[in-house]
Amino acid sequence: MKVEDFDFYLPEELIAQTPLLDRTASRLMVVNPNSLEVEHHTFGHILDELNAGDCLVLNDTRVLPARLMGVKADTGANIELLLLKQTNDDEWETLVKPAKRVKTGTVVTFGDGLLTATCTGELDHGGRTFKFTYDGIFYEILDQLGEMPLPPYIREKLEDQDRYQTVYAKERGSAAAPTAGLHFTQPLLEAIKAKGVEVVFITLHVGLGTFRPVSVDSIEDHDMHSEFYSVSEEAAAVIERVKQAGxxxxxxxxxxxxxxxTVASKNDGKIVASHGWTNIFIYPGYEYKAIDGLITNFHLPKSTLVMLVSALASKETIMNAYEQAVKEKYRFFSFGDAMFIRPAK
Structure with a gap:
């Protein structure tokens, strides 16, 4: 299967640069799987699409304000760090700009010395490892000094950093927001629960690899990035109970x-408590084992995310839906509108 099969025309002006004031005011396209029928609503309509006895599963990861602006201790040159992954207590893998100025042993300071980082090594992908020193609690200092690592296609400054967090964000560790969840408010979640829908939280820390373009011609040749996930005993029990009850x-x-x-594929279709790293790549031909329906945003042309969505409905259905979204001027990507793929009858 070719990557070009998942290309479509996307006018740049449809890329949402800022979030709406009301999270639930975003538009919602409802897609019937394996047909070309779509409906147009606002996001609050999702309440009508969910039924008592269903289970809504959300990712409670919390985005780190992982972009740090500092200076080299010896020259005062500006250095930007983007935290990618914690490897030891105070050591992180990072991306650096400009990387050519940073060698092993380079010291960078942030916030007039509130935080100091010493480069401890160079990585194959051009990044660097840094050891951080500070007084106090690292994450509190990061909250004070760091900025949200917005995707590269968002060029507007985010005035309220909480708008790049879901209202239920809890577990620190993401380099990007799970953006489909940005449409929910606490009142909407309470209304969903009141309807008899089970609301369950799991965790996957989103890596920057989610923005990495597919650079091969054939989908089968693409290597997916790895991300850490965790499913609790309580969450697994609720999901399995719902599945068993129909x-x-x-x-x-x-x-x-x-x-x-990932969990279902490792456990004969069952959801069990587990944690680890996943690099699962879902594209048409994959048989879903765990989910019946999907709430998602509108994604990049030729991205692995469009491929995942096309595996739940048919590729023809999704490409038609995206064509309709462009025609109807839906807002795309992180701060954009949403799509709901209904469960098959």
Missing amino acids: GKVISVGTTSTRTLE
Whole structure:
């Protein structure tokens, strides 16, 4: 299967640069799987799509304000660090700009010395490892000094950093938000629970690899990045109970989907408590084992996320839906509108 099969025309002006004031005011396209029928609503309509006995699964990862602006201790040259992954207590893998100025042993300071980082090594992909020193609690200092690592296609400054967090964000560790969840508010979640829908939280820490373009011609040749996931005993028990009772499992976002499908693929279709790293790559031909429906945003042309969505509905269905989204001027990507793929009858 060719990557070009998942290309489509996307006018740049449809890339949402800022979030809406009201999270639930975003538009919602409802897609019937394996047909070309779509419906147009606002996101609050999702309440009508969920039924008592269903299970809504959300990713409770919390985005780190992982972009740090500092200076080299010896020259005062500006250095930007982007934290990628914690490897030891105070050591992190990072991306650096400009990387050519940073060698092993380079010291960078942030916030007038509130935080100091010493380069401890160079990585194959051009990044660097840094050891951090500080007084106090690292994450509190990061909250004070760091900025949200917005995707490269968002060029507007984010005035309220909480708008790049879901209202239920809890577990620190993501380099990007699970953006399908940005549409939910606490009142909407309470209304969903009141309807008899089980609301369950799992965790997948989103890596920057989620923005990495597919650089091969054939989908089968693409290597997926790895991301850490965790499913608790309580979450697994609820999801399995719903499945056994014939309820529908509705995944919020591709991150929740990849977590559930990873666990189900390792356990004969069952959801069990587990944690680890996943590099699962879902594209047409994949048989879903865990989820029945999906709430997701509108994604990049030729991206692995479009491929994942096309595996749940048919590729023809999704490409038609994206064509309709462009025609109707839906807002795309992180701060954009949403799509709901209904469970098959």
